[in-house]
Amino acid sequence: MNLTLKIWRQKGANDKGKIVDYPITEVSPDMSFLEMLDVLNQELIEKGEEPVAFDHDCREGICGSCSMFVNGQAHGPDSMVTVCQLHMRSFKDGDTIFIEPWRATAFPVIKDLIVDRSAFDRIQQAGGFISVNTSGNTQDANAIPIDKHDADTAFDAATCIGCGACVASCKNSSAMLFVSAKVSQFALLPQGKVEATDRVLNMVKQMDDEGFGNCTNTGACEVECPKGISLENIARMNREYLSASLKG
Amino acid sequence: MSGILNSSIGRKFAMALSALFLMVFLLQHFSINILSVFSPDIFNDVSHFMGTFWVIQYLLQPVLILGVVFHFVMGFVLEIKNNKARQISYAKNNGGANSSWMSRNMIWSGLAILGFMGLHFYDFWFPEISIKFIDGDMSGLIDPNNAESGYRYLEHLQHKFVDGWRVVLYVISFVFLALHLLHGFNSAFQSVGANNKYTKGLIGFGKVYAIGIPLGFIFIALFHFFNH
Ligand code: HEM
Ligand code: SF4
Ligand code: FES
Numbered sequence: 136m137n138l139t140l141k142i143w144r145q146k147g148a149n150d151k152g153k154i155v156d157y158p159i160t161e162v163s164p165d166m167s168f169l170e171m172l173d174v175l176n177q178e179l180i181e182k183g184e185e186p187v188a189f190d191h192d193c194r195e196g197i198c199g200s201c202s203m204f205v206n207g208q209a210h211g212p213d214s215m216v217t218v219c220q221l222h223m224r225s226f227k228d229g230d231t232i233f234i235e236p237w238r239a240t241a242f243p244v245i246k247d248l249i250v251d252r253s254a255f256d257r258i259q260q261a262g263g264f265i266s267v268n269t270s271g272n273t274q275d276a277n278a279i280p281i282d283k284h285d286a287d288t289a290f291d292a293a294t295c296i297g298c299g300a301c302v303a304s305c306k307n308s309s310a311m312l313f314v315s316a317k318v319s320q321f322a323l324l325p326q327g328k329v330e331a332t333d334r335v336l337n338m339v340k341q342m343d344d345e346g347f348g349n350c351t352n353t354g355a356c357e358v359e360c361p362k363g364i365s366l367e368n369i370a371r372m373n374r375e376y377l378s379a380s381l382k383g
Numbered sequence: 384m385s386g387i388l389n390s391s392i393g394r395k396f397a398m399a400l401s402a403l404f405l406m407v408f409l410l411q412h413f414s415i416n417i418l419s420v421f422s423p424d425i426f427n428d429v430s431h432f433m434g435t436f437w438v439i440q441y442l443l444q445p446v447l448i449l450g451v452v453f454h455f456v457m458g459f460v461l462e463i464k465n466n467k468a469r470q471i472s473y474a475k476n477n478g479g480a481n482s483s484w485m486s487r488n489m490i491w492s493g494l495a496i497l498g499f500m501g502l503h504f505y506d507f508w509f510p511e512i513s514i515k516f517i518d519g520d521m522s523g524l525i526d527p528n529n530a531e532s533g534y535r536y537l538e539h540l541q542h543k544f545v546d547g548w549r550v551v552l553y554v555i556s557f558v559f560l561a562l563h564l565l566h567g568f569n570s571a572f573q574s575v576g577a578n579n580k581y582t583k584g585l586i587g588f589g590k591v592y593a594i595g596i597p598l599g600f601i602f603i604a605l606f607h608f609f610n611h
Contacts, residue, residue, distance in 0.1 A: 204476075206477065306465070306478065309465075309468070342391070350392075350574075351489060352566075352570040353566075354482055358480070367578045373392055373395075373396070380390075
């Protein structure tokens with residue numbers, strides 16, 4: 136396959152940045168998208184040019200670091216995949232492919248396609264945890280019976296990998312799907328109920344302070360989420376938040 | 384509870400409450416207007432009641448005005464905040480792949496409704512207020528000095544829909560209202576945290592409401608245009 140890549144290049148946080156065209160030839164349809172970028176980078180290095188900086192780690196869809204907006208969609212045209220799980224067979228010979236970083240004021244670009252997602256870490260630190268006594272008399276979590284449905288729903292929420300595709304896809308750069316997954320995974324379990332009020336208030340406050348937008352319920356996040364996190368989590372967070380603000 | 388409007392979720396909750404209220408109002412408004420097609424007398428009687436009963440005039444009407452103003456002002460506030468959350472846009476963004484046109488353009492359908500409301504107030508609300516509170520004529524009669532002349536409401540309405548251009552503007556506005564509601568109806572329930580086993584049914588009902596009510600208003604406008 137021969138392709139034209141239109142890649143966002145930006146030297147650093149303060150550089151203006153621009154889209155640069157890169158023709159690439161002999162791409163195998165069996166390559167993953169990241170392998171294709173590796174080939175491009177090898178060519179750039181051989182030519183003495185600066186390679187394209189992009190985040191990646193596990194290359195198997197579990198770390199959430201391979202953030203890229205490919206042809207107008209987070210993680211490209213396929214559903215329920217990250218960019219490392221996207222294959223070149225999803226494109227046609229002769230295609231032009233736009234590759235851009237996540238766009239959100241709360242996710243500033245560090246270099247090329249790499250953005251700073253530490254806003255997510257700060258939201259987690261604001262309440263995405265439970266407090267347990269670890270002095271040696273910790274109770275076995277299985278000692279508390281949990282409704283199967285609640286356990287499954289909490290687990291589904293916990294599969295969020297913090298990739299930020301929800302923010303990138305949302306027209307408002309809203310982080311509601313991510314935060315609601317992190318709130319839900321605890322809110323549904325007895326261990327999480329203890330700190331539920333503070334958790335949701337603090338996490339939402341941090342989310343707002345980071346400069347993410349408001350949710351318009353367009354549902355774009357749910358469609359683009361590689362882990363299929365459901366909008367039901369956002370409704371649950373709304374309920375949690377409203378009852379928490381009545382209490383606290 | 385303090386400062387709930389300072390949080391993103393609180394703002395959306397308030398937005399949804401005002402929207403739910405407006406949707407109940409819209410249904411009520413439609414129910415009365417459709418009477419003008421089926422029974423001019425009942426339409427006149429109900430209009431007179433709505434226009435003169437103090438609970439409606441001095442309690443519900445101010446609440447309605449507050450609700451509308453809150454809704455569109457908050458709509459602008461959210462739009463400005465949301466634009467700030469993404470200052471650099473994508474060179475290529477395939478929004479249609481993951482969301483409906485209606486959901487991405489609530490501000491534009493909303494602005495069209497706002498424009499329509501300007502015309503609608505000029506057509507009906509300002510003349511009403513002027514007759515009732517400036518001329519001081521609370522009789523609701525075509526000729527206030529002649530009890531036999533009958534109520535003026537239907538006549539006023541029919542008079543407005545003689546003008547073809549006005550009918551065209553009304554029809555276009557109702558199309559935008561339908562687009563606004565096609566996303567808005569279910570969005571409002573999601574905003575207040577209602578996403579449960581009834582949601583599927585509610586989505587269906589929302590579609591019927593969002594298309595049915597504006598279509599009904601269009602029918603009324605066209606009916607009076609062709610039957611005057
Ligand atoms: C007066 C002009 C209007 C403007 C400028 C306007 C604007 C907006 C905007 C911008 C939103 C989206 C807010 C968001 O980001 O979530 C919205 C939501 C909504 N609007 Fe309006 N609107 C107007 C009139 C109306 C009317 C007359 C109705 C109903 C009869 C209505 C029903 C709704 C509903 C149901 C929602 C969804 C609420 C939610 O998502 O929680 N709007 N409006
Ligand atoms: S909710 Fe989905 S899209 Fe958002 S961060 Fe989690 S895994 Fe990524
Ligand atoms: S590199 Fe880990 S999810 Fe893609």
